[in-house]
Amino acid sequence: MKTTGKRYRVHITGIVQGVGFRPFLHKLALERSLGGWAKNAGGAVIAEIEGDPDECAAFLRDLEEKAPAPAVLRRINVDEIGMRAVPAGFKILPSDGQSGLERFLPVDIGLCEQCRSELLDPLDRRYEYPFINCCRCGPRYTIVRELPYDRERTSMRSFHLCLDCRFEYEFEDDRRYHAEPNACWECGPQYAFLDSEGQSTGRDALDAAVEALDDGRILAIKGVGGFISFVTLPPLRSSSACASSSIGRRSL
Numbered sequence: 001m002k003t004t005g006k007r008y009r010v011h012i013t014g015i016v017q018g019v020g021f022r023p024f025l026h027k028l029a030l031e032r033s034l035g036g037w038a039k040n041a042g043g044a045v046i047a048e049i050e051g052d053p054d055e056c057a058a059f060l061r062d063l064e065e066k067a068p069a070p071a072v073l074r075r076i077n078v079d080e081i082g083m084r085a086v087p088a089g090f091k092i093l094p095s096d097g098q099s100g101l102e103r104f105l106p107v108d109i110g111l112c113e114q115c116r117s118e119l120l121d122p123l124d125r126r127y128e129y130p131f132i133n134c135c136r137c138g139p140r141y142t143i144v145r146e147l148p149y150d151r152e153r154t155s156m157r158s159f160h161l162c163l164d165c166r167f168e169y170e171f172e173d174d175r176r177y178h179a180e181p182n183a184c185w186e187c188g189p190q191y192a193f194l195d196s197e198g199q200s201t202g203r204d205a206l207d208a209a210v211e212a213l214d215d216g217r218i219l220a221i222k223g224v225g226g227f228i229s230f231v232t233l234p235p236l237r238s239s240s241a242c243a244s245s246s247i248g249r250r251s252l
């Protein structure tokens with residue numbers, strides 16, 4: 001039980017959900033031996049920290065200076081509150097709906113380098129898995145249905161984490177700690193290829209899509225942000241065909 005020191009309540013608004021901000025606060029608190037908690041609340045993050053006053057001040061400074069790159073901090077309100085004499089340790093608490101009026105939707109983030117190397121590693125369990133993501137990358141805006149941003153309020157809700165993914169999601173030192181869209185070949189969304197003759201899934205779907213293009217068919221690929229149409233242009237045979245085909249290529 002820690003009974004000396006100070007305790008602060010911190011209210012942070014901006015793009016702070018879906019960017020690994022609570023795990024970031026958790027790590028900062030452990031580095032400074034501070035107790036407390038953090039949670040998503042409405043469109044904000046609220047945290048309480050308790051411990052040595054100098055360490056609390058360093059935590060608040062680092063919070064602004066070392067926030068993960070996708071986060072955009074718009075406002076930070078800090079209030080000193082009474083000590084709670086709670087057990088040491090820092091927890092991420094379940095979200096609640098309380099917040100101010102400001103709400104910022106988390107943004108989609110392009111694939112990070114670590115996920116890219118896993119995607120291309122034949123020995124990795126997510127080798128060629130198209131929906132790979134982590135705390136630093138992946139869909140956010142596209143999958144969120146309402147705030148606070150938690151898995152149960154995204155389109156990932158119906159995909160139940162397998163044991164390996166759940167371990168990553170709950171293990172504090174993992175970069176997928178509280179990565180809400182966490183998924184893999186075993187438990188996450190899959191490729192599906194549909195045509196007039198039926199459906200194939202997984203890696204077979206990718207092969208079927210390539211075959212369709214080779215056969216000269218038009219392919220519509222649904223991604224996280226909408227549809228993109230693909231077609232294989234025929235070989236160029238004349239100057240007029242060359243002109244129209246070039247325009248076609250540019251428009252893609």
Ligand SMILES: [Zn+2]
Pocket residue numbers: 111112113114115116133134135136137138
């Ligand atoms: Zn990543």
Ligand SMILES: [Zn+2]
Pocket residue numbers: 161162163164165166183184185186187188
């Ligand atoms: Zn999984």
